[in-house]
Amino acid sequence: MLTVSPFHIAIPVHNLEECRIFYNEVLQCEEGRSSDHWVDFNFFGHQLVIHYKPKTENQDLYSNPVDGKDVPVPHYGVVLPWEIFHDFADQIKSKGIKFVIEPYIRFKGQVGEQATMFFLDPSGNALEFKAFKDREQLFEK
Template identity: 65%
Template sequence: MSNLSPFHLAIPVDNLEENRVFYRDVLELSEGRSSDHWVDFDFFGHQLVIHLKEKNRLEEEAINPVDGKQVPIPHFGVVLDMKTFKDFSKKLIQKNVTFIIEPYIRFEGQLGEQATMFFKDPSGNALEFKAFDDLTQLFAK
């Protein structure tokens, strides 16, 4: 896993400027190239692109119960080291981000123990950030 390739993910947003501010100022991601219809961001070393597109929102969100919490489907995010996760979650709390699932330790004391948190961008895209004390447990069964 030491030579991971950066991923590229493009997601729809229904208000480009509102989401640009969210990803740039709230999540503190560096902005790359842009046009009047899309913006690139450095998403912890990966390329995230927000594209302006009217989005059909589902009347009822899809969820999946995990560890007693209601996890939104779909969602995306990145695995951070534990220090970065803790620092990042503190910043989000200070910026009054509304969490779907507040930062906590999932599967505590079990194989695959991890820190996790979920929240949405202004267009309703669900994000999950997680961290492991032991990254070798990322795919542990």
């Protein structure tokens, strides 16, 4: 299978400046190119572009049940190394970010053991950060 890295993702935001501050200062993503309507970020080695899009009235968060929790759909994020995930989770907690799903461990002691957490950016985009105890099990069944 062809493996390509890094990935590129573009997301809509209704307040470009508020999200610029969030991704730069809260998540510590380095800013790249920008214009009046978009900003590039180094999102953990990947290219994330926030694009201005006016807010619409119906932007309710949708979710699917997973492990008894409401996982937001859609969402995006990255798989971090195990140790970095836990440091990053502590960093996010210290900045007062409200979690949609608090950091927790899934499949403890099983194939695919992973840490995961979900929170929203200021425009309501859901982010998931996760880490696998054994990264080689990323796609194991």
